Amino acid sequence: MNAMKTEQVRQVRRAALAAGVGAVLVGGVLLFVPDEERAPQGPEARAMAAVGAGAPASLSDLTALIRERENWLRTHPEDGQAWAVLGSAYVERGVAAADPAYYPKADRALQRSLAVSPSGPGEGRPEGDGSGKHGGGAVDSKPGKGIRTGNPEALVGLASLANARHDFVAAKRWGESVRAQRPAAWTSYPVLIDAYTGLGDYKAAGKALEKLRELHKGAPVLIRAAEVYRDRGRREDAVAKATDAAAHAGSPAERAKALDTLGELAWERGEPAEALGHYEAALTAARGRPQSLAGRARALASLGRSDEATREYQSALAKLPRPEYALELGELYDSLGLDGDAQTQYETLRERAERARGHGVNEELVLGRFEADHGDPQAAVARLRAEWERSHRSMEVADALGWALYRAGQGREALAYATKATEPGRRSALFSYHRGEIERSLAMYGAARRHIEEALRTDPHFSPLLAPRAREALDALGEPEEGGPKDFYGSGPEKPTLERREPAPPPQV
Template identity: 60%
Template sequence: MKTERVPQIVLGVGAGAVLAGAAALFVPGSLGGGGAPAPAPGAVARAVSAAHTGAQASLPELAALIGDRETWLRAHPRDDASWAVLGTAYVERGVRSGDTASYVRAEKALKRSLGLLPAGKGNVDAQLGMGALANARGDFAAARKWGEAVRNHTPRRWQAYPVLIDAYSGLGDYVSAGRAMERLRALRAGAPALSRAALVYRDKGWREDASALAYDAVALATTPAEKAACLARLGDLAWERGEPAEALASYDPALRLVPGHAPSLAGRARALAALGRTDEALRDYGAALEALPLPQYALEAGELYESLGLDGDAHTQYEMLRARATEAGTHGVNGALVLARYETDHGSPHSAVRRLRAEWAKGHRSVHVADALGWALYRTGRAEEALPYARRATEQGLRSALFAYHRGQIERELGQWGPARRHIAEALRLNPDFSPLLAPAARRALAALGEPPEGGPKDVYGSGSGSGGDTPRSGASRAGSPPPRDPERQEQARKPRRPGGAAAPSASPSAADARGPASGSASAPAPPSASAHEAAPASASASASAGSRR
């Protein structure tokens, strides 16, 4: 279940990083190497001017640039620089409009540019475009390859570092992402660099620092589209802190600047739902999906409908999610994360485990994949195998109410009452309304766990075994008894399942899924390793010391 904002990496995610700030439009120093004239004043010139600074152009300006380069290239097909411009503009259009077919056009244009001027002969712009394309599709290893190739050849080319930040973040290499961010800020000032730095600080758990940088980015943004994107990011940070009213104060001006700005509409929908204004929230989700039909937005809208008892409307949104993810997959987009989150709570968690194990094997080891894999394992009844992934997700730095709740429920299933109580309470402190379905479940779970025993828990950090060192009071289960169960899980076990094993749209996985792995399922993946790139999570004490910067 995923309603809490991601990164946009989108959101997604995978795409999450690209959506958090749409892929920069990397335009060569002089547009059109084959004698192309400078653009006349107007939409094309404004798009080029924005691109040179790393700012966002408006979608109409971007469309004008694409049309201009398409016309030029029909008469000058051997202009490698214009092919690079066109390909990267297609990537930008795909990211910001949800038109994933643009990625196919982008790949053809960028390969055409590299065919005319190979990477080894200095075609940096096409390589950067290929890196942006790979990030947009969720192929972070390929994006890292392209970005590092440019960095190694021209280390002062600042446009390489946003590509690398997104790629390293998608792979879970947050140390390298931080280094790339520092290099970007050394080479480039202004809103684009500050926006990237805000996301890196957010991933480190430095929420106040991230917000300060996001405020500065808003002040320095040079175009309406860029300012709207910076305001949306500022609103997302406020939402993640559990401050929906403050989030609205950022989304509303963003939408005045760019009516129909999808990230702001979706963000405002989350905030409105948290404030109990569900009719307005559903309206905004509909508008966001009209402007940018991301599977992530459909999942969020479906879960809001489901929380209101509108199962038919929820089913419609879930079907849209699957259709959009399937279509995007035909265009090379990796939608495994959002599909797995949907399947874990609304379909087959066994299928989600298979998807996420494949992602882990590819090296996609971000905190988002770790959290999703841990939760999917828990939903298949493998809580013990799930816990190392949940620890990895919560101890890397990012302060996520969703991740804390997932970890707490896994610990609760294992009878680790003290750690479970601590993490579920942490989720509600971070964001009391992080999900319309899971936030109420978190409050019920915390009530079921009861108060800690007199004298305090014996196992504060969850390192021990057995029951976790304390026994729930106030009517909760005693030591040695089965862990407290969620009432909704018992109710879900009584709901029918559709033919083929898929759950009815309003139901979470069946009781069989909750008890344990289905027969014939593959063995579980090994816990996260402690190698340099896949370092095991820091200890709780180290995490606590890092909290001084939060």
């Protein structure tokens, strides 16, 4: 009898996890409470709460949730909600470990959820996509226009998967299909914020954030608010939200993520010592967190503590092999004259990007950045122009494409993209430096000086490789004439007004 009761309790718990609702057991009775009032207990519950909220979760908690869902589904293969949970957990596991091998598994689980989960009349298939696929059968992983389904949990999971693969057009389509069905449900808005940001639609991201804040509270929402505010240049607001997130975090992973955000904001405004403090606090909250190790490495490099920085980068890469970390470490080695070590990291970057591509991940942005400075600028232009044409028009893509065009000798077109990168408002030393160098190559000396000075004022150590070149560029430009430009009130074309050397061709990095 006791064994039977224990098994019943276990089944109730599993049902609660599968449904993704807040629940506690009191005397064998399931009680449901709002998300904000519950404190998830146990690794599966913590991971479930994080996955459902688009919040960070520890690898150990995600592993426990995946194991629990896999075991449940062996005996309950028609549980569509459990398949949705498992698919979303696979996505988060892939992101947390930079392991793209989880993404095809996530896709299969989410498609299985769509296939077995009940749908309402006329629902469960993409409309007008010509696929001829219907609810109850295989569903195309590419969203069709006007898609409707009775399984929004699986669609949110597919949107998260598309974001993880940097397919922001698909993520937007999935997320908007859920929002159209259930505009008062908050779960579609986090994935939409990520999708709109990847597409460079910062106005839409801001509106999605406003709606999310109306519908849901908590540290994950505050962290997203900080990220949106940062992109719009509202740095003080971003710091305030990230600080609140750290204070209200419901788990060590959430607190570490908030502290990482504070560290990144401090590093971007040229305060590496403060950034280092935030990253170390994050590592106290979540020991060995690789994102915090990489941030700490970045801050140490800015402080001139290169040996420590290289060790931290190596530790971060061993746990989280992101191509962008390999690029950063390679450029640190380059700045130290360690060409062989730099080339090793660049080869690692290529290998990891190629492996990710095999699992459906788009790494064209980091590959384009790498090719522009360390490979073939023309290849960088081709990669990044294709990204732009795919509607991936974020400020990062605009900056990278502008720089690649400059490095390929197409300065006039480069300036148009560099200007787009700086328009949304983020105060980025790298973006300002790139724009200033492009302007210098076009003999726009006043604008060049203004933007290169802005880069060094924002963060004098923004790159171990490029910050010294920014200072050299200012020296080459010289000082403005006394009294300002002679043609200040004139209507003719801008005339050179600085004591300077002739602009150099794009530097060979």
